[in-house]
Amino acid sequence: MKLLPAELREARIAGLIVVGLLLFIFETYIPRPIPWLKFGLANIATLIALYWLGWKAALTVAVFRIFIGAFFTGMLFSPGFFLSFSGGFSATLIMIALFQLRSVGLLTVSIAGALMHNIAQLFLAVYWLFANTVLWYLLPYLLLTALITGSITGGFSYYLLQRLKQHFPTAV
């Protein structure tokens, strides 16, 4: 069966949502050196969608992954879900914006996504969930962890995109 370009594109987006979900679930089983540190492996699927299929695909993958992930982990519309959604959505927006700049590499796009994810979550925690500005003291630590985790996910994404390029050299 030969798929039409639009169907092929949808199938690839659906595939990336599944990859994002599997990474999201896989991550919950990885022992963490710091309890609140998350590697954000699911962001790999969003980054690949951005560089492979464009910004609309990236936004679709991010939003569906967050909703379905929260549904399966029983967190849908809980405080944790709103933190996750605000972080994931704003991270995708900043990655899309930086992706448009030719002078910015994939690693920085990934790190900026991780930074934005942490900043958005902290902002929501400070002004809505806990209503206490003492939480801003966490900002430098969250920025530092975002540098590390963003580099890891960016590195993985770059490697996977190079492999994809070998198998699918033409644009969809």
Place this chain on the structure above:
Amino acid sequence: MIGRKIKLWAWGDILFWGIILAVCIQGDFFRPSHDGEIQEAIVEIAGKEKYHIDLKADKDFPLTDFRKPVVLRVENGRVRMVENYCPQKICVNTVAAEKSGDMIVCVPQKILIYIPKTIKKDKTIEIITG
């Protein structure tokens, strides 16, 4: 691919990385100063200040605001969460709070435990008599 070469690095990255590293290195700037003796930890639930815990006496503090056990333990001037029924137990695995600005956060239960900024008594007097 969407018609462009994928670069891992680019010149524009240097500026971005520089700014972020500068903020991280200046981390202590955000942290409250640790001038006086730490005496208490504050427990907030859903944005409301609920308890002041004395850090000088070793003791277990069950938080009675929840339907299942949520317990804090004070030991050697440090406070940590020892029991909670939240799904991921991030708060239970967080290291004990002992210095100004240290905190333990539980998002599902909206619990925030932190050690506030302390000021030396003689400093306070100086300000008053000023």
